[in-house]
Amino acid sequence: xxxxxxxxxxxxxxxxxxxxxxxxxxxxxxxxxxxxxxxxxxxxxxxxxxxxxxxxxxxxxxxxxxxxxxxxxxxxxxxxxxxxxxxxxxxxxxxxxxxxxxxxxxxxxxxxxxxxxxxxxxxxxxxxxxxxxxxxxxxxxxxxxxxxxxxxxxxxxxxxxxxxxxxxxxxx
Numbered sequence: 396x397x398x399x400x401x402x403x404x405x406x407x408x409x410x411x412x413x414x415x416x417x418x419x420x421x422x423x424x425x426x427x428x429x430x431x432x433x434x435x436x437x438x439x440x441x442x443x444x445x446x447x448x449x450x451x452x453x454x455x456x457x458x459x460x461x462x463x464x465x466x467x468x469x470x471x472x473x474x475x476x477x478x479x480x481x482x483x484x485x486x487x488x489x490x491x492x493x494x495x496x497x498x499x500x501x502x503x504x505x506x507x508x509x510x511x512x513x514x515x516x517x518x519x520x521x522x523x524x525x526x527x528x529x530x531x532x533x534x535x536x537x538x539x540x541x542x543x544x545x546x547x548x549x550x551x552x553x554x555x556x557x558x559x560x561x562x563x564x565x566x567x
Contacts, residue, residue, distance in 0.1 A: 419495035422534030422559040425522050433485030435517035438473050438510055446477040468509045475506040478551050482518035482542045494565065497533060497558040504553040508544070515545040523554075532564035 447453050455462035456472055463471040479502075487493070510516060524537035535556055542551040560566075 418490040419493040420491050421495050421562045421564075422525065422536060423562040425525065425536055425559075427522055427525060429522045431486060431489060431491055431520045431522075433482070433489055433518040433520070435515050436481060436485060437515045438478070438481070438512060440471075440512050442477065442481075443471065443473050443512065446474055446480075450474070450476070452476075468511070470511055472509040472511055473514075475504065475551065478506075478510050478516060478542060479504055479540075479553055481516060482540055482551065482553070483555075485516075485518045486520050486540070492557075492559070495560045497560065499555055500535065500558050501556040502553055504551060506551055508548055508550040510544065510550050514550075516542050516550065518542050528558075532561055533558055534561055535559075 443457055447458055452474055454474075456466055456468065457463075457474055458471065460471055463469075483499075519541050521539045521541075522536055523539050526535045526537070528534055535558055538555045538557060540551075540553045540555060541549055542553075544550050
């Protein structure tokens with residue numbers, strides 16, 4: 396199985412010399428109860444500022460140090476959806492879904508502990524179920540993502556349904 400990787404402003408295909416084998420695993424390659432460990436990263440003030448600008452979420456718990464000092468966390472904290480986005484990014488960086496995931500179909504999340512500036516998070520994704528679809532080229536994985544901080548405390552748990560290509564199929 397091969398995929399063509401190109402930018403929108405570049406020609407795609409063999410003539411561009413961009414043919415590359417897909418790195419990701421297909422629906423058929425995953426097993427129930429399998430765990431995927433992503434890397435780790437430290438959450439910074441810059442991350443939170445950029446996320447606030449992108450999302451439009453300027454709640455003072457995230458952006459106003461004086462306000463946040465008086466609040467329940469005693470300091471500014473990262474947006475929960477930023478932490479979830481970082482977790483999926485850490486898992487995607489493993490390459491396991493590269494070129495094989497089509498879409499996240501559904502997600503539910505539980506935000507269990509605040510993530511503060513300077514906390515280091517890591518993500519583990521467990522495959523909890525597999526479901527074939529009516530289309531022969533794809534299947535749905537049910538997964539649970541657990542995000543841990545530097546003290547091994549769970550800060551977030553999320554359930555995701557992910558649509559993936561099946562073996563022998565892919566774009567193009």
